[in-house]
Amino acid sequence: MSRLPSLLLSALCALLLTVPAAHAALVEIKGEVLDVETATARATTGAYAPRAMERAKEGRPMAILADDGVYLVEGDYTANRNLKLLDFVAKKIIAKGTVTERDGQKYLRVVAMTVQPTYGRK
Numbered sequence: 050m051s052r053l054p055s056l057l058l059s060a061l062c063a064l065l066l067t068v069p070a071a072h073a074a075l076v077e078i079k080g081e082v083l084d085v086e087t088a089t090a091r092a093t094t095g096a097y098a099p100r101a102m103e104r105a106k107e108g109r110p111m112a113i114l115a116d117d118g119v120y121l122v123e124g125d126y127t128a129n130r131n132l133k134l135l136d137f138v139a140k141k142i143i144a145k146g147t148v149t150e151r152d153g154q155k156y157l158r159v160v161a162m163t164v165q166p167t168y169g170r171k
Contacts, residue, residue: 073147078157079165080115080144082137088112088119105131105138113144113157120148124158133162141165 083091084104090096091114105111108130113120124146126133146159 075145075160076148076157078113078115078120078144078146078148079142080113080120081139081141082122082134082162083112083114083139085110085112085119085121088114092119099139102135102138105135111138113142118155120155120157122159123156124160126159126162137162137164 081088082105083101086104086109087097087101089112111122111127111131111134113122122134122144141164143163143165144157144159145161146157149156149158
């Protein structure tokens with residue numbers, strides 16, 4: 050009977066160590082939605098390939114080119130060949146989501162996205 054509390058405690062600790070944080074902090078990223086190839090080229094050379102929409106419709110990986118780097122987009126916004134991203138391609142946006150980093154690359158799991166206001170631009 051005295052082993053039951055210690056077994057329960059051990060099981061709880063193991064569970065907490067293996068389950069990722071369900072409520073990771075949301076961040077806000079401002080940038081431009083482009084295909085990975087274009088975002089990488091613009092970040093390194095300033096070159097721009099106007100094929101971002103074609104590549105998005107093909108279902109290619111998409112990214113957000115922000116001031117602090119390139120964030121690969123993942124999650125629901127990339128489902129069905131980037132269907133939720135199509136309205137934002139090649140536009141300045143504000144994205145909310147959670148950031149992770151794997152092998153030196155930043156990833157943004159987007160939960161919301163809006164086009165940045167243009168205030169006075171025509």
